Ligand SMILES: Nc1ncnc2c1ncn2[C@@H]1O[C@H](COP(=O)(O)OP(=O)(O)OP(=O)(O)O)[C@@H](O)[C@H]1O
């Protein structure tokens with residue numbers, strides 16, 4: 001049955017109850033004039049929430065935090081984090097609240113969370129607010145990621161608050177209602193570890209195991225369950241980052257507080273998708289050293305996971321030296337899982353049959369990426385054009401690569417392996433949220449015109465289905481433009 005009133009909605013308080021040291025009870029700031037800007041109806045249905053109710057005044061009050069269902073305990077979650085390599089011991093939800101855990105009709109437990117809901121005790125100097133544009137970016141990009149089959153937090157809705165947010169200019173403010181399999185971060189473990197309270201650390205790890213890696217519980221005695229937890233996170237993150245790389249996604253701010261334990265992508269701040277394939281691409285204007293450049297993402301993930309391993313050491317083994325040895329072995333799993341996932345996903349993008357020798361596929365992929373990088377081809381449309389090449393039409397790919405003899409030799413090797421063009425069309429998107437289109441849609445929405453946003457959503461939520469009316473959405477942006485995303489506007 002659909003939930004159609006606040007009294008029907010049951011939100012769990014498991015995080016608040018089990019981890020009170022990480023949960024500050026709090027409430028959202030009043031929104032002067034809440035107005036629903038976008039609602040994710042398919043997600044609402046998946047959660048058992050009646051979209052008509054969510055669109056009603058009472059529903060919007062829930063989505064903006066003005067009304068809390070009976071029995072719910074909204075909390076601001078505590079976490080620490082390494083930001084661009086520097087450690088901040090006390091970050092936490094400075095502008096966000098966990099409303100509680102919702103069990104969907106399929107029995108899955110999901111966090112319902114608000115971002116931009118006002119200052120909390122973790123706010124430090126911040127105003128606790130979020131701009132409409134950045135929250136809509138999170139909506140668009142997370143929905144695109146979801147339809148591309150990439151694990152991600154989701155956006156249920158964006159509600160404009162009617163309050164101005166002072167940035168470089170005054171922007172309309174908004175609250176994002178976010179749904180995630182949890183909001184546990186690497187930084188949550190760093191925070192618990194830094195308290196020196198091993199009981200808290202153990203409760204947090206047990207909570208994470210129960211929610212995300214239940215098989216770890218059966219791993220064996222003593223520290224084995226926590227080693228299995230670490231390995232579970234390492235594996236989930238290795239697979240996730242392999243998917244980012246193959247779709248050309250640059251997260252932009254892979255701090256340890258922006259890396260989940262679930263393996264879902266989180267926090268779409270200064271993120272963007274590659275147009276030209278250049279592995280050195282950096283989008284965030286504050287990432288001056290290029291720490292989170294596209295090509296550095298696997299290494300950044302490994303670095304973050306090493307911070308998770310450090311936090312878990314007291315649970316892994318009472319003997320620190322043995323704990324370090326064990327954790328190091330677990331971290332080494334990243335390289336293998338990443339390489340396997342990357343090769344398997346790349347083989348699918350190339351339409352290759354299953355069962356080919358891994359080394360053959362890996363060298364084929366490597367050689368193709370080198371050809372693509374040398375000519376800075378458009379990442380997304382090139383892979384799509386390869387589907388045409390599998391059907392015998394090589395004009396699209398030959399038209400953009402510089403080293404034609406090299407490409408022809410590569411095409412011959414590849415075609416000899418029998419690529420399946422239809423299978424390629426099912427995994428190589430036509431539409432991704434191109435940066436220039438995202439910017440246009442957000443600018444228009446900020447000025448009150450939602451049509452470009454809806455058109456963009458129409459394109460990116462059916463990314464493999466080429467439609468003639470959406471040709472402009474498949475085109476790369478103007479060369480040399482950007483970086484489009486900065487931190488200042490969030
Ligand atoms: N305007 C703000 N007011 C208060 N705190 C803020 C503000 N902006 C960011 N923060 C806090 O700064 C830290 C880093 O911010 P970051 O942009 O990574 O996270 P976020 O986008 O707010 O949230 P999330 O990671 O949940 O998506 C977080 O602790 C966040 O709560």
Ligand SMILES: [Mg+2]
Pocket residue numbers: 257258267
């Ligand atoms: Mg963040």
